Amino acid sequence: MGTLNCTSAPESTPSDSGVAGQGILLSFMITAGLAIILSASVILADFKGRNSITRRKLLNGYSDSQIMQGIGIQSVGLAKMNSLVPYHFFLIWMLSLLSMATHNTTLLALVRDYRRDWVLRWMRQFLMFVNLALSSVSGVFVLQTVSKGLDKSTLPVACVWKVDGERAPSNAGLSYVGTIAAMAGNVIIFVLATWYLHSRKQRFYKIVQVVGWILMTAVAIGAAVRVALLSQAFGHPSVKLSDEGEKDWSFGQLLSMLLLALPVISVIEIYRGEIKVAPPVGDDRQRPYDGELQSDPHVLTPFQPNPFFGSETDLFKKRGDRN
Incomplete structure (x- = not known):
């Protein structure tokens, strides 16, 4: 992690293309844009019965x-907090x-696909928890830099616990409230999302x-715009960087951009019939039988229960309890 130096802030800080390079940022933003558009398309198709x-x-x-x-980039950021400045950490x-x-x-779009396989459902839950935990820890550091007026400092972000910082700017209160709101919102x-993923009886499904989708799209657009405006790759950084490595x-x-083609290759294989994929499960509300679901492994059911606890109709109801 390197030796932590919080005594004197240098005039400038080196760029870090590993966390804020053009390819990294474009990969995140393009992937987000494609996923949001595809999710809207899938939701609309479900409304039409297709x-x-x-x-x-x-x-x-x-x-x-x-x-x-x-998860990966947050892990890197926390591991390098003795060298990363608040500018990179905020990105x-x-x-x-x-x-x-x-x-x-x-x-929101594929919840029925995840619900029919308990392994996929709980793996998704685990990834959501890890992402939230890392984001919450990172948010605490961001909150501390804002409260101490160190968001434009060239000191490592780990120094927020060792120095008092400068006088906070006049708009620090708004940034402070916004950071807390983002963490609480997460x-x-x-x-x-956990309720939506595991609930057997989903009410107001379409609403x-x-x-x-509208709320998450707004969050994604806001984050992408903030990254584009603040990064050296596309905008104006809040600190002086000693080089322009994030534009190179x-x-x-290039690898980050090439990885965008992997899902397309899988889709082509499916379209050509090389890989067989189970069809999406229909709406639970269209099923005439509302009792315990079939346990036959050959029957494709809308909700596959966790075999370790819970029942086929209720996550919190034991399998042997029929009352």
Whole structure:
């Protein structure tokens, strides 16, 4: 992690293309844009009673890529907090919000696909929790830099616990409230997403999809705009950087862009019949039988229960309790 130096702030700080390079930022923003558009398309198709296996597979691929990138870049940021300045750390936090919003739009569109397989459902839950935990820890550091007026400092972000900082600017109160609101919103959205993912009887299904998609799209657009305006790659950084390395393209930057093609390759394989994918599950409300679901593994059911606890109709109801 390096030796922490909080005694004197240098005039400038080196760029870091590994967390704020053009390829990294473009990869996040393009993936988010494609996933949001695809999720809207899938939701609209569901309203019309149409299903597209290739479209759902493509959306799932971009969502998986985005949430893993979000977890990865936050892990790197926390591991390098003895060298990263608040400018880079804030960009990482914004990318985590973008990643979370992208994944939630996908969850709104593909919730029935996840609900039919308990392994996929709980793996999704675990990734959501890890992303939230890392984002919350990063948010605490961002909140501390804002409260101490160190958001434009060239000291490492870990120094927020060791120095008093400068006098906070006049708009620090708004930034402080906004940071707290973003952190609280992440927790609330996580709780709602958990309910949406595991609830057997979903009420106001279409309303939740539409309202949730609009909210998550607004969060994603806000995070992407903030990243574009603040980064050296596309805008004006809040600190003086000693070089313009974040505008240069390297193998790592190019690799991030090339990874965008992987979900497309999978879709082409599906379209050509090389890979067989189960069709999407229909609406639960269209099923005439509302008792315990069939346990036959060959029957494709809308909700597959967790075999370790809960029942086939209720997450919190034990399997042997029929009352």
